Amino acid sequence: xxxxxxxxxxxxxxxxxxxxxxTLWRLVAVxxxxxxxxxSPARSGAPRPLAGAARAIVRGMWPRRxxxxxxxxxxxxxxxxxxxxxxVFLGYAPHIxxxxxxxxLSWPALPDPVMVLAAGATLISLLLALxxxxxxxxxxxxxxADDWISWTVTFLPLVTGMAVVAGPSAALLSSDHxxxxxxxxxxxxxxxxxxxxxxxxxLMHAVLFAFSRAATGMRFSHRGVEL
Amino acid sequence: xxxxxxxxSTPAFDQQGTQSDSARLDAAMTSFVSDFGITVGLHLxxxxxxxxxxxxxHFYLATGEPRYTPIHKLDPxxxxxxxxxxxxxxxxxxxxxVRAPTVAxxxxxxxxxxxxxxxxxxxxxxxxxxxxxxxxxxxxxxGMFKAGLIPERLALMDRTARQWGSPATPAEDLPDILAEVSxxxxxxxxxxxxxxxxxxxxxxxxxxxxxxxxxxxxRILDRIGAKWTMHQGGFDAxxxxxxxxxxxxxxxxTRALIDTAVRIGAQTVLLPECGHAYGAARWEAARWYGxxxxxxxIHMTEFLDEVxxxxxxxxxxxxxxxxxxxPCQIVRRGGLEAAARRVLAALGxxxxxxxxxxxxxxxxxxxxxxxxNQRAAPLRQKVFEIKKAQVEATGAERxxxxxxxCRITLEMGAKxxxxxxxxxxxxxxxxxxxxx
Numbered sequence: 001x002x003x004x005x006x007x008x009x010x011x012x013x014x015x016x017x018x019x020x021x022x023t024l025w026r027l028v029a030v031x032x033x034x035x036x037x038x039x040s041p042a043r044s045g046a047p048r049p050l051a052g053a054a055r056a057i058v059r060g061m062w063p064r065r066x067x068x069x070x071x072x073x074x075x076x077x078x079x080x081x082x083x084x085x086x087x088v089f090l091g092y093a094p095h096i097x098x099x100x101x102x103x104x105l106s107w108p109a110l111p112d113p114v115m116v117l118a119a120g121a122t123l124i125s126l127l128l129a130l131x132x133x134x135x136x137x138x139x140x141x142x143x144x145a146d147d148w149i150s151w152t153v154t155f156l157p158l159v160t161g162m163a164v165v166a167g168p169s170a171a172l173l174s175s176d177h178x179x180x181x182x183x184x185x186x187x188x189x190x191x192x193x194x195x196x197x198x199x200x201x202x203l204m205h206a207v208l209f210a211f212s213r214a215a216t217g218m219r220f221s222h223r224g225v226e227l
Numbered sequence: 228x229x230x231x232x233x234x235x236s237t238p239a240f241d242q243q244g245t246q247s248d249s250a251r252l253d254a255a256m257t258s259f260v261s262d263f264g265i266t267v268g269l270h271l272x273x274x275x276x277x278x279x280x281x282x283x284x285h286f287y288l289a290t291g292e293p294r295y296t297p298i299h300k301l302d303p304x305x306x307x308x309x310x311x312x313x314x315x316x317x318x319x320x321x322x323x324x325v326r327a328p329t330v331a332x333x334x335x336x337x338x339x340x341x342x343x344x345x346x347x348x349x350x351x352x353x354x355x356x357x358x359x360x361x362x363x364x365x366x367x368x369x370g371m372f373k374a375g376l377i378p379e380r381l382a383l384m385d386r387t388a389r390q391w392g393s394p395a396t397p398a399e400d401l402p403d404i405l406a407e408v409s410x411x412x413x414x415x416x417x418x419x420x421x422x423x424x425x426x427x428x429x430x431x432x433x434x435x436x437x438x439x440x441x442x443x444x445x446r447i448l449d450r451i452g453a454k455w456t457m458h459q460g461g462f463d464a465x466x467x468x469x470x471x472x473x474x475x476x477x478x479x480x481t482r483a484l485i486d487t488a489v490r491i492g493a494q495t496v497l498l499p500e501c502g503h504a505y506g507a508a509r510w511e512a513a514r515w516y517g518x519x520x521x522x523x524x525i526h527m528t529e530f531l532d533e534v535x536x537x538x539x540x541x542x543x544x545x546x547x548x549x550x551x552x553x554p555c556q557i558v559r560r561g562g563l564e565a566a567a568r569r570v571l572a573a574l575g576x577x578x579x580x581x582x583x584x585x586x587x588x589x590x591x592x593x594x595x596x597x598x599x600n601q602r603a604a605p606l607r608q609k610v611f612e613i614k615k616a617q618v619e620a621t622g623a624e625r626x627x628x629x630x631x632x633c634r635i636t637l638e639m640g641a642k643x644x645x646x647x648x649x650x651x652x653x654x655x656x657x658x659x660x661x662x663x
Binding site: 025026029030031033034035036038039040041043046056060063064066067068070071074075078136137138139140141142143144146147200202204205208209211212213214215216217219220223224225226227 | 263264265266267268269270272273274275276277278279281282283287293294296298299312313314315351352353354355356357358359362509510511512513514516517518519520558559560561562563564582583586587
């Protein structure tokens with residue numbers, strides 16, 4: 001069993017298991033903390049709690065203009081990163097083939113030029129995020145190990161992925177042998193590193209954001225406040 | 228009570244009691260853990276350290292100092308959570324992944340938790356994760372109080388309120404104070420009636436410098452023919468315990484209001500123009516009763532809005548331009564943004580909104596007890612400059628608010644800045660312009 005077989009086989013299984021179990025455990029453990037219900041009478045005309053939660057989830061997608069350029073830049077960069085990453089992960093033909101191998105699910109791929117643009121934008125947004133974290137005094141003050149680790153494990157699959165792109169995706173998929181076995185194994189290993197880290201660090205916000213916004217939305221809508 | 232202060236230019240910390248450092252730490256940790264519920268967990272788990280909360284905090288905006296970043300103010304509380312209650316707490320402790328908070332940390336953070344946070348919650352409105360940092364600060368204050376690590380000025384008010392039921396005056400002096408206010412302003416303020424429909428409460432300043440507010444409330448209540456009283460059993464709604472993190476006092480002061488109202492058969496507790504009074508009584512009273520309180524708790528602004536809207540009170544239109552400072556606990560955390568504006572409209576003002584208003588309005592800088600904490604005055608004065616600039620930018624003729632504590636903070640700021648603008652009370656404007 002060479003490195004690629006190891007990365008495609010037992011290590012991938014292990015990473016997925018840690019990802020799934022860890023994510024579930026973290027979510028369930030938080031939701032099992034004591035519930036402190038708000039027993040105060042709701043403001044007359046206040047929306048139902050779930051409506052308040054839904055509104056807060058949607059409202060949290062864009063900052064208010066009062067918070068200025070810094071908030072806009074951070075948010076815009078975040079969108080570039082998240083959308084770019086989603087396009088690369090879900091739209092690139094070899095990735096779809098990879099997902100089909102594991103789950104049996106597949107969908108049409110996006111054209112390669114779109115993938116190149118998306119990967120480039122994602123990479124630039126990540127580098128910009130790193131630059132801001134290094135140079136911004138506020139981010140210097142509040143950053144910790146989780147921030148650096150999370151950035152690194154997100155960055156690695158992108159750069160290692162770009163290293164194995166050696167031509168049109170159709171050619172890669174139609175080849176009767178794996179091109180760049182070693183680099184592809186490294187790419188897979190970095191993905192597995194991300195999966196393993198996900199439940200332990202701030203990447204988990206991908207799951208938690210909705211719960212966190214919803215909790216605040218329920219608290220404030222109960223009071224008749226539209227945050 | 229001893230109050231050793233740190234030397235040099237860094238802000239001092241105070242401490243109360245004579246317990247050992249380890250006892251202080253234990254007390255804080257026990258309190259922190261008792262507050263680690265689902266919402267606290269979700270909020271502490273979901274932070275991505277984007278730093279946007281700094282862009283909303285008046286203390287950061289006024290100083291540019293990164294340590295005033297709201298989420299940073301929670302650092303010891305967050306570390307306690309990660310070590311004691313987070314999903315991987317055993318792993319975190321076993322591997323020493325997160326440093327345990329120390330008494331020195333708590334002492335150092337006292338300034339950030341008490342002097343540099345008004346619990347205004349503006350940071351909540353910018354946080355992409357919706358983290359309610361103000362609520363977490365309030366929980367952190369519970370532990371700080373238990374550890375005997377709060378600013379001495381607030382501790383003094385706490386001790387006074389525990390003894391008197393108010394930081395302003397002993398309950399037994401209330402009848403005399405009300406008699407003096409009645410004589411001075413030509414109104415009658417009933418005290419200790421055995422039965423009434425409305426229990427009227429006061430903010431500490433209204434028993435001292437702002438007595439006109441009490442007289443104005445009396446005029447309005449009499450005008451609508453209400454059967455009301457003030458009462459020694461529960462008269463000060465400001466709730467020092469709520470601000471300080473003293474849950475026991477918070478409960479006692481809240482129960483004093485609600486239980487007194489029940490005893491005299493009142494259906495309504497009317498809160499004064501005070502923000503934290505609203506937070507404590509309107510939204511938190513239920514936690515002490517295990518259910519919705521048996522009486523309606525209503526803020527003065529809400530009350531004015533209702534009686535004007537239903538026609539029980541008519542006001543003259545003043546006209547001209549005005550701008551309005553939104554008290555955080557009443558508007559952003561209380562939901563009365565529209566109510567205040569309807570009253571302003573009834574008074575005929577052309578409202579010129581501040582650049583930051585409504586749920587994103589900037590705090591006066593004195594909430595959460597900061598106005599009473601004289602050590603925080605230099606910081607407050609820097610914050611005031613932002614508000615001053617925003618008010619001037621509107622070009623409005625009048626500057627109005629509906630919270631006595633905001634008013635005091637803004638008046639103090641104006642005095643320090645030699646700014647010749649008066650901060651007016653919405654209640655007083657209504658009372659001064661009752662239509663025949």
